[in-house]
Amino acid sequence: MNQTIQQSSSLGHASATLLPAREPQRVRSDTLLQGGRRLIIEHGGASYTLLLTRNDKLILTK
Numbered sequence: 001m002n003q004t005i006q007q008s009s010s011l012g013h014a015s016a017t018l019l020p021a022r023e024p025q026r027v028r029s030d031t032l033l034q035g036g037r038r039l040i041i042e043h044g045g046a047s048y049t050l051l052l053t054r055n056d057k058l059i060l061t062k
Contacts, residue, residue: 029058
């Protein structure tokens with residue numbers, strides 16, 4: 001069972017609460033790229049490029 005520990009403090013005392021860990025979402029690269037080789041991702045006001053190379057590798061650049 002995956003668990004994460006969340007720490008909080010009240011009145012200077014630290015306590016730990018065990019919460020179930022969420023599994024990360026899994027998305028196929030071909031679903032993201034939709035037949036293309038380049039995808040622009042907007043995040044936090046910046047643009048990132050996800051590129052599928054000729055050698056079938058993924059490169060993420062800012």
